[in-house]
Amino acid sequence: MTAPALELRQVSKSFAKRGGGPGALLAVDRVNLVLPRNKVVALVGESGSGKTTTGLLALRLLATTGGQILLDGTDITNLGPKEMKPHRKQMQVVFQDSYASLDPMMTLGEIIAEPLGIHAIGTPAERRDQARRWLEKVGLDASYATRYPHELSGGQRQRISVARALILGASVLVADEPTSALDVSVKAQIVNLLQDLQADIGLSMLFISHDLSVVRSLADEVVVMLRGRVVEHAPTDRIFAEAKHPYTRALLDAVPVVDPKARRRRTFLTADEIAARTPRVSAADCERPPLSDTADPQLVALAGSHFVEAIVTG
Amino acid sequence: MLNFIIRRTLSMLVTFVVVSVVIFLMMHSITGGPFDGNEMPLPDNIRARLMAQLGLDQPLYVQYLKYMWGVLHFDFGVPYQSPGETVMGLVAHAWVPSLILGGSGLIIGAPIGILLGMTAALNRNSWIDYVASAIATLGLTIPVFVISTLLILVFAVWLQWLPASGWGEPKRWVLPILAYAAVPMASYARYARSAVLDTLNKPFVTVLRAKGLSERKIIFQHVLRNSAIPMVTIFLPMFVGIATGSIFVEEMFRVPGLGAYFVSSIDKRDYPLEMALMLMITMLFCISYLVSDILYALLNPRIRIDGSAR
Amino acid sequence: MTEISSAGVALATPDQPKQHSPLWYAWRRFTANKAAVGGGIVLVILILMAIFAPLIVTSGPNDQAFLTQSLAFPSPQHWFGVDDLGRDFFARIVYGAQVSLGIGFSAAVCSLLIGLPLGAMAGYLGGRFDWIIMRIVELFSVVPPLLAALLLASVTRGGLWAIVLIAALFGWKDVCILVRAQVKAFREKEFIMAAQALGASPWHIIFRHLIPNAVSPIIVGFVLAIPLAMMLEASLSFLGIGVQPPTPSWGQMINVGMNFMFFYWHMAAFPTLALAITILSASLLGDGLRDAFDPTLKGR
Numbered sequence: 001m002t003a004p005a006l007e008l009r010q011v012s013k014s015f016a017k018r019g020g021g022p023g024a025l026l027a028v029d030r031v032n033l034v035l036p037r038n039k040v041v042a043l044v045g046e047s048g049s050g051k052t053t054t055g056l057l058a059l060r061l062l063a064t065t066g067g068q069i070l071l072d073g074t075d076i077t078n079l080g081p082k083e084m085k086p087h088r089k090q091m092q093v094v095f096q097d098s099y100a101s102l103d104p105m106m107t108l109g110e111i112i113a114e115p116l117g118i119h120a121i122g123t124p125a126e127r128r129d130q131a132r133r134w135l136e137k138v139g140l141d142a143s144y145a146t147r148y149p150h151e152l153s154g155g156q157r158q159r160i161s162v163a164r165a166l167i168l169g170a171s172v173l174v175a176d177e178p179t180s181a182l183d184v185s186v187k188a189q190i191v192n193l194l195q196d197l198q199a200d201i202g203l204s205m206l207f208i209s210h211d212l213s214v215v216r217s218l219a220d221e222v223v224v225m226l227r228g229r230v231v232e233h234a235p236t237d238r239i240f241a242e243a244k245h246p247y248t249r250a251l252l253d254a255v256p257v258v259d260p261k262a263r264r265r266r267t268f269l270t271a272d273e274i275a276a277r278t279p280r281v282s283a284a285d286c287e288r289p290p291l292s293d294t295a296d297p298q299l300v301a302l303a304g305s306h307f308v309e310a311i312v313t314g
Numbered sequence: 315m316l317n318f319i320i321r322r323t324l325s326m327l328v329t330f331v332v333v334s335v336v337i338f339l340m341m342h343s344i345t346g347g348p349f350d351g352n353e354m355p356l357p358d359n360i361r362a363r364l365m366a367q368l369g370l371d372q373p374l375y376v377q378y379l380k381y382m383w384g385v386l387h388f389d390f391g392v393p394y395q396s397p398g399e400t401v402m403g404l405v406a407h408a409w410v411p412s413l414i415l416g417g418s419g420l421i422i423g424a425p426i427g428i429l430l431g432m433t434a435a436l437n438r439n440s441w442i443d444y445v446a447s448a449i450a451t452l453g454l455t456i457p458v459f460v461i462s463t464l465l466i467l468v469f470a471v472w473l474q475w476l477p478a479s480g481w482g483e484p485k486r487w488v489l490p491i492l493a494y495a496a497v498p499m500a501s502y503a504r505y506a507r508s509a510v511l512d513t514l515n516k517p518f519v520t521v522l523r524a525k526g527l528s529e530r531k532i533i534f535q536h537v538l539r540n541s542a543i544p545m546v547t548i549f550l551p552m553f554v555g556i557a558t559g560s561i562f563v564e565e566m567f568r569v570p571g572l573g574a575y576f577v578s579s580i581d582k583r584d585y586p587l588e589m590a591l592m593l594m595i596t597m598l599f600c601i602s603y604l605v606s607d608i609l610y611a612l613l614n615p616r617i618r619i620d621g622s623a624r
Numbered sequence: 625m626t627e628i629s630s631a632g633v634a635l636a637t638p639d640q641p642k643q644h645s646p647l648w649y650a651w652r653r654f655t656a657n658k659a660a661v662g663g664g665i666v667l668v669i670l671i672l673m674a675i676f677a678p679l680i681v682t683s684g685p686n687d688q689a690f691l692t693q694s695l696a697f698p699s700p701q702h703w704f705g706v707d708d709l710g711r712d713f714f715a716r717i718v719y720g721a722q723v724s725l726g727i728g729f730s731a732a733v734c735s736l737l738i739g740l741p742l743g744a745m746a747g748y749l750g751g752r753f754d755w756i757i758m759r760i761v762e763l764f765s766v767v768p769p770l771l772a773a774l775l776l777a778s779v780t781r782g783g784l785w786a787i788v789l790i791a792a793l794f795g796w797k798d799v800c801i802l803v804r805a806q807v808k809a810f811r812e813k814e815f816i817m818a819a820q821a822l823g824a825s826p827w828h829i830i831f832r833h834l835i836p837n838a839v840s841p842i843i844v845g846f847v848l849a850i851p852l853a854m855m856l857e858a859s860l861s862f863l864g865i866g867v868q869p870p871t872p873s874w875g876q877m878i879n880v881g882m883n884f885m886f887f888y889w890h891m892a893a894f895p896t897l898a899l900a901i902t903i904l905s906a907s908l909l910g911d912g913l914r915d916a917f918d919p920t921l922k923g924r
Contacts, residue, residue: 056817059821061817061820061821081823081825084823085823088821088822088823089823091821092821092822093817093818093821095814095817095818096814097814100813100814100815101814101815101818102815103815103833103836103837104837105833105836105837105839114819114822114832115822118819118822118823118824118828119823161818164818164822165818168822325759325762326766328759329759329762329763329766330766332763333763333766333767337775340775340776340779341775444659447659448659451659451904451907451908451911452904454907455851455900455903455904455907455908456899456900456903456904457855457858457859457899457903459858459859459862459875459878460858460878460896460899460900463878463881463882463885463892463896464896464900466882466885467885467889467892467893467896470886471885471886471889472889554768555768557768558768558769558770558771561770561771561774561863562859562862565863566882576771576774577774577863580774580775580778580865588775591771592771592772592775595768595771596766596767596768599766599767599768600766603765603766
């Protein structure tokens, strides 16, 4: 069996308090995540849930304080900058803020060609051509190569970010809320672009978002994070049809519905209420035996690759 | 908060010690002691004896430690140029003219500057603003000795209104005080202008106006208080900046203050006096920066509560 | 690989006219500031005067050709009169521009050479390195520059390059602080993170991304360093430890002029005005550039 494109095992990140002092902020708490080849896994949660931090940890842009990161089966958790460099060709990122993602002093052609320069691939002329080809691949005319980021719209800038990310032939793309800052119509364009590219060059995507409507159309699997922990993960249709965890339910309820007659009251739960409603699951219902027999909430396997954080009873 | 104060103080102390070492080393690297420049070359053995007497023949770090120990007791040695008194004694009477003239310059210049800045801000982009800003820029960019020259040229030579030099009767003080006042006035005019403009643009002023408060009340009761913070914190360093200016003002107006002695000490290679003055001024700078840092932290609630100056 | 275009949208062609870059807006702000533009023009004139000095004046600055007319007042033959040693004063003032401006620019360049890399590294690397640099900057802030310059100058006996280096020694910290602030502001931006994700080395990031984006503080820092250096040089020369005679320096000439001031006013007036005007124009230009690049800095 081939290794998953990206795997996070018990990855944790804690931040020390500013100015010293006891107690650290555990932003990411023993997160396990598997990104299979050519699939899209969506990582959802509210602001502060730790999903962006998880993405940065996977990219090795932040150092972990625990756990392992495996890229295509290789443990890259503790590699130094030199050893890490070749692996970086395989895993790239697209950020939410399209304007801040591009160097305002570089032309679009230079921006897209920069990765080739960093890895010393091809002659300058070849790099320029490659950059031009990728400009067209993401739907922009090649004459844009001499323009600057501030001349583009948000959606166009995101296309540039995508081109830059994929020009090295990356097989894993971490997209951190790439559509959150865009207009609704442009959102769809970018999502379509990503899907087309995925089909074309074979891409595995970790799609971080708080927007469940986008997730529904794009992702194969959904991972839900709350306060640094994974509380539920399952294939997309199972999540939308049979979410078990109260937090997931609350997120789903919050998605606006177009049909006025179909609207329902939303529930707003506080953190304590969510904790109080931790689902209880009997050991018999579990697909696999639970990992430990504590009374604390833990991730248990239900039917159909559906995992929920629950308290095991009986 | 206390943590912050302690950290800053320690940091300043370290800085001061480093600076004192550097100054000390520099002084001793000036080739030639007090006996080498001049007219009567001393025979070697007498020179050796005098050097021993003044402690100049011992290894450098010993000299440094002995010296700093003395400094802690306010003993800076004896000036070569007037061995009849101690350095401290000389400083004690030399600082009086400097303080009177420099202090008056600051005390006169600051309020005028503040008023100038406020007026400019309240009438922004009118001719008043341009003139006031021009005056402020002039005060800051023209070196103090140029200002002094101009003052002398205009008031003493052409108009013949005031005497150009000396130190004795008050009327001789006018020109030097004006020369000292230029920089504080210009500095404060700038700060006041930008502080008042910043505050005027804040939403809470719009609210006050909407409530119907008169413009004058807004200015004096609210705007001024909010603009005061930066102005308070720069007061002390400015005071010490006067010390630097005194070198020129005292030279040009023939005032026997600290600045004049500093220049002559360099001229005459008078180590004790040079060291003492440099150290004292540096110490004053250190203390005033420290105090203004702390003051700023105290007045700025963000730093006070957060506990760090980041 | 097949050509892919986004569903439903044809290849986007650039139909909008080229938009204005931030630099264009900065230029507009700058030209609106009449004082700054005026300062810039005057400065350029002075620079040209200094460069083409031999073409403008007929006699050299040190030629004591007019001893019989020493201390003569301004006249059509000698626009600024003659000084006490029989030299044409206009020539001395113009050549003095060479000295003052030359020292000012050289010192500014040196300040930049020291301050720019240190500031960029301090801003990007942060941590221990930043702390050390900031402590050094603090050291230089606490020492009164003029007094220290006096000491240094007397140690090195003055001389042209000594003055340039001393001025650079006290000018670099302003450039460093400006660059550091800008680099820190940009460091957290996503395009830097993207470059890191690409595997770029810190050097690549600093030189290819951070420094080009620091152009405005670099220019402002450079231009503002010039009048500071000139003031320092003039002050030192005034006190006799700067540029040594017979090389003309305005500070030195003011010192001499003071002795003759009461009757031969031209001896003091012209160097004073020359110095004041030069420093003023350079300062106005520097301030104007700073406001143009970042209008949020001053309360305008």
